[in-house]
Amino acid sequence: MNEGIELTAMLAGILVGTVTRGVMLRSDYRIYPSYPHGAITHLSLGLVASFLGGVAVPALVSQEYTAATFLALAAQQFREIRDMERRTLTEIEASEMVPRGPEYIEAIARIFEARNYLAILVALFSSGVVYFTENIFLGVLGFFFIVPASKIFMKGRKIKDIATVKSAQINFRASDLYVDNIFLMNIGHPEHREIIRNKGLGAIIKPKDENASATLTNKGQRLAISHDCASMLGIYKDVDTPQFTPLIRRDLKSGDLGMVIVPIAKDKESLLEAILYVPVLESSIKKPLSSRAGRKAAKKSSHMK
Amino acid sequence: MQKLEAPELKAAVTNKKENVNGAIPIFLAKDEENAEEIAEKLGKILQGVVHSLENGVYVIVKH
Numbered sequence: 278m279n280e281g282i283e284l285t286a287m288l289a290g291i292l293v294g295t296v297t298r299g300v301m302l303r304s305d306y307r308i309y310p311s312y313p314h315g316a317i318t319h320l321s322l323g324l325v326a327s328f329l330g331g332v333a334v335p336a337l338v339s340q341e342y343t344a345a346t347f348l349a350l351a352a353q354q355f356r357e358i359r360d361m362e363r364r365t366l367t368e369i370e371a372s373e374m375v376p377r378g379p380e381y382i383e384a385i386a387r388i389f390e391a392r393n394y395l396a397i398l399v400a401l402f403s404s405g406v407v408y409f410t411e412n413i414f415l416g417v418l419g420f421f422f423i424v425p426a427s428k429i430f431m432k433g434r435k436i437k438d439i440a441t442v443k444s445a446q447i448n449f450r451a452s453d454l455y456v457d458n459i460f461l462m463n464i465g466h467p468e469h470r471e472i473i474r475n476k477g478l479g480a481i482i483k484p485k486d487e488n489a490s491a492t493l494t495n496k497g498q499r500l501a502i503s504h505d506c507a508s509m510l511g512i513y514k515d516v517d518t519p520q521f522t523p524l525i526r527r528d529l530k531s532g533d534l535g536m537v538i539v540p541i542a543k544d545k546e547s548l549l550e551a552i553l554y555v556p557v558l559e560s561s562i563k564k565p566l567s568s569r570a571g572r573k574a575a576k577k578s579s580h581m582k
Numbered sequence: 583m584q585k586l587e588a589p590e591l592k593a594a595v596t597n598k599k600e601n602v603n604g605a606i607p608i609f610l611a612k613d614e615e616n617a618e619e620i621a622e623k624l625g626k627i628l629q630g631v632v633h634s635l636e637n638g639v640y641v642i643v644k645h
Binding site for chain 2: 464469518519520
């Protein structure tokens with residue numbers, strides 16, 4: 278019976294871990310599309326990760342401590358995943374009409390790394406449950422609770438959690454492009470101004486608090502917003518028309534962001550929705566309100582507003 | 583990794599000779615309309631943005 282349960286626990290772990298990784302594979306359109314080869318690579322790595330997680334508990338209980346060193350070696354290997362993703366995305370950056378920027382790439386690479394580690398943990402948990410309860414059905418049942426739990430756990434914040442967005446009026450003062458009262462850029466040629474006036478959409482992103490304001494200042498975050506909106510709405514631009522690149526600039530007085538984009542699909546509501554669902558990049562999160570100095574500064578500036 | 587480069591002034595176009603001078607490529611136009619046309623063409627060729635300095639001078643800048 279002992280032999281049997283070890284193998285069963287291991288297999289349960291491998292199965293649940295791999296399936297969990299498979300479910301998480303269903304990639305968001307924001308993350309680069311999963312080519313068939315990318316999907317196969319990730320699933321295979323997920324299988325290996327699940328194997329490691331599944332084998333850990335039975336091995337340790339049987340006092341096969343080499344399994345622990347084995348896990349440490351694997352962690353080393355899996356760090357390669359982040360590098361691999363980063364390299365792939367960086368290579369294709371040059372051909373993007375609106376690039377992602379290094380911060381967004383880093384965030385995506387980190388997500389793929391984390392998903393793989395999650396597969397290890399899920400497999401470990403499942404195999405542990407099956408081993409100690411000697412009940413295979415509990416392990417499989419665990420799957421029905423782990424998958425939604427990991428989905429919730431892996432969900433990051435979006436712009437809608439930290440800011441409000443509204444449509445804004447594109448206007449020109451001589452050659453200067455403004456969105457409401459926020460200056461964006463000088464557009465010298467009258468024909469370019471016409472195109473932006475007719476086909477462009479403007480929006481204003483208002484941070485909800487000082488933390489949000491600090492996060493939205495980050496260039497990488499703003500590039501991510503431009504990239505995602507361009508992906509979703511299409512962009513009326515080619516290599517020789519850089520003036521139609523989406524622009525996001527900060528209003529220094531209020532901390533609001535003004536944005537102009539010349540989309541292929543001119544739809545105000547779609548733009549607002551696109552902006553709201555852009556992920557907040559971990560690397561751009563700042564929390565000045567968590568420090569005493571930050572809170573003091575915030576109080577002072579709100580008196581002055 | 584991409585390095586953030588400073589914007590670069592590639593060329594200037596104008597019909598008002600007195601407003602430009604220097605070591606950058608300068609294109610002189612017959613009149614304002616001609617200046618606009620030349621600026622547009624250069625913008626496309628150089629893949630830069632056409633900016634207006636409001637004194638009759640257009641500059642092409644690569645961002």
